[in-house]
Amino acid sequence: MPEATGPIGIAGAGAWGTALANAAAMAGNDVILWMRSPEQAAELAGTRMNERFLPGVRLLDRISPTADLGRLASCCAVLLVTPAQTTREMAEALSPVLSRKTPLVLCAKGIERTTGAFLCDVVEEVRPGAPVAVLSGPSFAHDVARGLPTAVTLACRDAALAEDLATALSGPTLRVYHRTDVRGVEIGGAAKNVLAIACGAVAGRGLGESAKAALIARGFAELLRFARAYGGEPETLMGLSGLGDLVLTCSSAQSRNFSFGLRLGQGASAETASEGKLVEGAATASALVALARAKGVDMPIAEAVEQILSGAWTLDQAVDALMNRPIKSEH
Ligand SMILES: NC(=O)C1=CN([C@@H]2O[C@H](COP(=O)(O)OP(=O)(O)OC[C@H]3O[C@@H](n4cnc5c(N)ncnc54)[C@H](O)[C@@H]3O)[C@@H](O)[C@H]2O)C=CC1
Ligand SMILES: O=C(CO)COP(=O)(O)O
Secondary structure (H helix, E strand, O other), rough: OOOOOOOOOEEEOHHHHHHHHHHHHHHOOOOOEEEOOOHHHHHHHHHOEOOOOOEEOOOOOOOEEEEOOOHHHHOOOEEOOOHHHHHHHHHHHHHHHHHOOOEEEEEEOOOOOOOOHHHHHHHHHOOOOOEEEEOOOOHHHHHOOOOOOOOEEEEEOOOHHHHHHHHHOOOEEEEEEEEOOOHHHHHHHHHHHHHHHHHHHHHHOOOOOOHHHHHHHHHHHHHHHHHHHHOOOHHOOHHOOOOOOOOHHHHOOOOOHHHHHHHHHOOOOOOOOOOOOOOOOHHHHHHHHHHHHHHOOOHHHHHHHHHHHHOOOOHHHHHHHHHOOOOOOOO
């Protein structure tokens, strides 16, 4: 990395930002953990706990919480860990603070709703020519924070930088693989959230384990088709940020996307089913479906999620629509 001696910066101290801060510290880095609220920063500095977003996890000593964005200027790399839809405003706020050479590692999973832009493209628009990377893969914040074994993928077009970043963030319990297929890695993370909502809905409606397995397999087929159309490499999607994250998110109520779908399946409305939590798949569904339509990619499960969220279909109508499509060859 250009200034390999600096600390790792983390922008966003929610569940994932806090877990990544601990992981980066465990990997031997000093960490500056930025959050927008000065009160929260003071509380984290005093109690060393983030009770609101990651209860029960103690911040390691090498982490300095702050609400001063300027502190990130000294960092050798900054991980952006705020919700996907805040990527543009955060990149704009960070742009005057960071050197053009400081890599920004995107850790959110989504597509910009208002423009349909992939998050890397948003950042490249704001910081043209500056290095951008994506970190994604099957990783619940609580697992990572508790030091349970986890593996993720970091992609950057600059292969040497991808390797350096992956090495810097890898520790005893977090293994970071590297790739250059930025598009594939970001598509895996963004699309699996939409599919996980469908999986949760299947569980919530009591449609059975067979339906869930079918949905994961057919959802993966959609993911692959979409990634191919947008320049992602199929091998990437068969890895951690694709199949790995799809399986994790579709099989656990720890996932907020799955739980949101579960509550939809149990009869809650799209407005109440999030219970105030961040549900990235709900924010990304319409953009994903619009991008798929633009390239003629068939994504019936993602379409069904979008139709349910927009109120056009009930869950039962969505199931009927999916089950009564014309019979076709599997691949
Ligand atoms: N929680 C998890 O297990 C994982 C989450 N992710 C991804 O990481 C991203 C963040 O997720 P979480 O940390 O879990 O969410 P969270 O809801 O726990 O935290 C979000 C954080 O962003 C901050 N924030 C919200 N809007 C902001 C804005 N406009 N400007 C600055 N800060 C703002 C909040 O104050 C909060 O600190 C999501 O895209 C999610 O998909 C990825 C892997 C694992
Ligand atoms: O991305 C995640 C795990 O890899 C977290 O999923 P949720 O956002 O659905 O909780």
